[in-house]
């Protein structure tokens with residue numbers, strides 16, 4: 646664990662609310678930071694770097710050093726023409742945490758370190774983790790089987806210990822973590838922080854459509870399909886939303902292009918994610934649409950109760 650105390654001491658629960666395309670914006674980030682967990686959003690949720698600047702200023706104006714830090718997700722991919730301008734905006738505003746997806750680049754890490762920021766990078770395999778370690782990333786986000794968005798296929802029980810063998814930095818665990826017990830379990834497995842996406846779709850502050858939030862509450866793990874057919878990279882999607890968009894979930898093309906687009910075809914990507922909704926297998930634990938403060942309170946209570954239960958359980962074996 647290499648998280649500086651200046652970061653750690655501002656958290657009331659070891660949780661990052663993950664960045665979600667078309668779902669997270671400044672409202673969710675501000676509420677998360679005020680509740681003591683890290684709030685994040687993808688830079689591409691704003692249609693321009695100017696818009697990104699406005700959101701960062703809004704977040705900075707509404708939070709202070711007593712609140713948890715916030716983070717911004719940058720898609721580091723050759724088809725994303727905004728990555729450099731968005732990075733410069735983050736550097737200018739000294740954004741505390743940058744979350745990179747797809748590419749792990751040493752120059753970017755150096756720029757963020759130059760003002761004291763941290764870089765966490767999404768990985769789904771040991772090879773990706775090795776590359777990100779070489780690039781000097783402070784944290785690795787292990788996006789395991791069952792995660793929402795572009796999920797991996799490995800079990801956390803397999804991936805985390807393999808990566809811990811060579812990586813001494815911060816490890817975040819992602820994939821189907823939707824309640825306080827899962828946060829405690831992630832720590833038990835050796836993660837420093839839990840990374841929750843899907844659970845935060847069903848919050849009052851999220852930008853998700855009301856029907857999307859209701860579908861999250863109504864769904865369970867069996868309703869999640871993992872397929873490259875929607876966006877070109879394998880991702881987890883809600884079966885009922887595929888049906889509602891007019892597709893047959895049982896007859897989707899077997900292979901995607903393996904080439905998600907963040908440039909000229911961004912409109913296509915935006916449309917795909919607007920019409921078909923992504924979620925992880927942890928939907929089965931989500932029964933309510935709360936505001937973020939209520940949700941964090943609930944997660945804290947479940948987290949503490951699960952640890953107390955566990956203490957009681959292990960006392961049987963001493």
Ligand SMILES: Cc1cc2nc3c(=O)[nH]c(=O)nc-3n(C[C@H](O)[C@H](O)[C@H](O)COP(=O)(O)O)c2cc1C
Nearest residue numbers: 663664665666687792793794820821841842843925
């Ligand atoms: C609707 C949705 C959109 C997402 N968009 C992004 C994104 O833009 N960038 C990113 O790095 N991850 C994205 N993710 C992945 C999340 O950041 C996170 O890794 C994942 O949600 C964790 O798994 P969980 O949903 O099971 O908690 C998205 C996930 C969902 C559900």
